Amino acid sequence: MSHDAQVYVRSQTEFEYIKQKRRKDMRNQITTFGIMIFLTLISFTAVAADFSVYLIVPVILLLAAIQVVLQLYYFMHMSEKNHQVVAFFLYSAVMLAFTFILTFLTIIWWG
Amino acid sequence: MSSIAKKKGFGATIWDYLTTVDHKKIAVMYLAAGGLFFVIGGIEAMLIRIQLAQPDNDFVSAGLFNEIITMHGTTMIFLAAMPILFGFMNAVMPLQIGARDVAFPFLNALGFWLFLFGGIFLNLSWFMGGAPDAGWTSYASLSLASPGHGIDFYALGLQIAGAGTYIGGINFLVTIINMRAPGMTYMRMPLFTWTTFVASALILFAFPPLTIGLFFLILDRMFGGNFFDHTMGGNTIIWEHLFWIFGHPEVYILILPAFGIFSEIFALFSRKRLFGYSSMVFATVLIGFLGFMVWAHHMFTVGLGPTANAIFAVATMAIAVPTGMKIFNWLLTIWGGSIKVTTPMLYALGFIPSFVAGGVTGIMQAAAPLDYQLHDSYFIVAHFHYVIVGGVVLAILAAVHLYWPLMFNQMLSEKLGKWTFWFFFIGFHLTFFIQHFLGLMGMPRRVFTFGANQGWDLFNLISSIGAAFMAVGVIILVVNIIITVVKNVPAGNDPWEDGRTLEWAIPQPVPFYNFKQTPLVRGLDTFWIEKQEGNKVGMTYAEPLSDIHMPNNSFIPFVMTLGLFIAAFGALYHGEKDWAIPVLVLGIAITVGSMAVRSIKDDHGFHIHKEDLMNDKGGK
Ligand code: HEM
Ligand SMILES: [Cu+2]
DSSP states (O other), rough: OOTTTTOOOOOOHHHHHHHHHHHHHHEEEEEHHHHHHHHHHHHHHHHHHTTTTTHHHHHHHHHHHHHHHHIIIIHHHHHHHHTHHHHHHHHHHHHHHHHHHHHHIIIOOOO | OOOOOOOOEEEEEEHHHHOOOHHHHHHHHHHHHHHHHHHHHHHHHHHHHHTTTSTTTOSHHHHHHHHHHHHHHHHIIIIIIIHHHHHHHHHHHHHHHOOOOOOOOOHHHHHHHHHHHHHHHHHHHGGOOOOOOOOOTTOOOTTTTTOSHHHHHHHHHHHHHHHHHHHHHHHEEEEHHHHOOOOGGGGGOOOOHHHHHHHHHHHHHHHHHHHOOOHHHHHHSSSSTTTTTTGTTTTTTTHHHHHHHHHHHHHHHHHHHHHHHHHHHHHHTSSSSOTTEEEEEHHHHHHHHTTTTTTTOOOGOOOOOHHHHHHHHHHHHHHHHHHHHHHHHHHHHHHHHHOOOHHHHHHHHHHHHHHHHHHHHHHHHHHEEEHHHTTTTTTHHHHHHHHHHIIIIIHHHHHHHHHHHHHHHHOOOOOHHHHHHHHHHHHHHHHHHHHHHHHHHTTTTTTTTTGGGGGGGHHHHHHHHHHHHHHHHHHHHHHHHHHHHHHOOOOOOSSSSOOOOOOOOOOOOTTSSSSSSEEEETTTHHHHHHHHHHHHSSSSEEOSSOEEEEEEOOSHHHHHHHHHHHHHHHTTTTTTOOTTHHHHHHHHHHHHHHHHHHHHHHOOOEEOHHHHHHHHTTOO
């Protein structure tokens, strides 16, 4: 251990603040978790109910995209501060992947 | 005190390097291994030019010629240029941002060993039944039909080396994002750090497509897959796309660090702040993005259709804009500067016209209709050598001279350095300028010989003479290095006298913990600012002297890599030799086992104590 290690004692107000914030985070996570289970149920029902494939596929893809976003923001903490760099890299990757897939579809498989 | 510097024996030194996690030692290993591969690739280049020096030559056979050009390209790109640049990134970048090491020292070592073992594996093909022979691009229609194991060596070797590069890239990214000293904001980072950052981001996004492509190739060739076999419902074009989605960003992974090196040199030896710093950063990032949108310009003649060709042609030409911005910024940095023409500066001055010429031919090729004429001719060979040799290799040679005192506390001879430059520079233009015309006269690339009646004799001969000049230049450099190492005269810190960035402020030889106290960065060119204010130590400190936490050495990266190396032989001889599957399993077991050891065994590193740092030996 470093010789100069310092012990930092939180004040009562700080403590209260952190407690409140954690409680809020917890509530958010549980709500999101609920929503995600609900979305999953919709997808399964859509398949079980034998809807047309042209309905099921886009619906499931859409729901999946929503789930990815929820996952990132509420479980992987992207909604918190100081995550701009991560977000930047993530969106760059999404954009590049989109370009690649689009070109593959248009000039290899459909063309 | 866990690391006491004694006079070490030879064996102890070797062991030290085999287990080191210090970014400065890893940098030396990258430089040494990359330099060795550079020489091997150079010898292959000489063999090519000897074969093509006169018509109807039979110095090497057609098949051997294909192996030589394939190994020349693959070696130069993957095993020479990139690792040498990685060496400089490792040596310089942490010092530039005021960090004590990279973010993941263990992974840094792992990345190096993966590169080295991948490279060795690839080159073992020469002694084990023949090298790969389908070009460095290894188009599937050709490579699937190649007999023997050459292509298997290519696919497996690059997979291993590529994993190393990928790990290195991620490591640099995390280091630059998280380990900058206080005050080192993004917009105060030296340009070499910026270009390292963007090049690493390109590695992050460009290597996965290559990995996938190589896996498909491995499966197709060794395990009965059919991804690229059209008779089985596959599609050979997919390889071309995957390869070039990687391949074009790859050329920017090479050139961006070169741009960074030259930016440092121009500012340093013009003794002036880099002109247009923020536009340089912007251009670097923009090139990074555009670099991903243009890969199909390598495939204009494949038959993608006019719409696709037009889109990719326009996107390609757009890259010239940020590149042009950079060129003008460099010119304006020199303009009005108090210029010192040292060896590195000489390279930088030679770089501008050479690279511009390569850029212009690039734009010509980007015009799809014209590219139907130019494609697969010597014009292409001239283009990419103008950008890669005139850009990347000149930057590497410049950096060897520039950073040698930083890495080894010795100055290379300026006189010999200038001789190297002139031989290399003249040889380079002699070799490649004339190849533009060979291309326009119809000489296709990758042919092993040509006829006496085709009118290409003289130009090819001139080209070969130029190559000999370049070889002389490199030999002078090697001699220079040997003389300098034997003489071993300490250079001290700030050997160029006009250092601007943090790396030059560090006392020489650089202590293994880099900074006794973390520096406080007060602006762009922070060392320059301190010097202007008369600060003798060259740094303002951000913290009081306290214990320093350092990582322990580890032999595990080496063992982990060895496992993959062994496994690769198993995969290669799969279905042919009885021992193949056991060897494959054994290799993977070694790797997984050493990963487990690494995960289970806690290694907390050690501390250098404040008291030891305060005595005059500085903790050593
Ligand atoms: C202004 C910038 C550039 C443009 C517009 C450009 C354009 C092109 C085009 C259109 C081709 C394909 C030609 C063909 O095969 O028919 C090509 C090939 C090539 N370029 Fe560039 N280029 C540029 C810069 C660079 C840089 C900076 C590098 C490397 C540092 C580079 C390396 C290569 C290589 C290696 C090839 C040949 C690949 C092969 O077929 O083996 N280029 N370039
Ligand atoms: Cu390209």
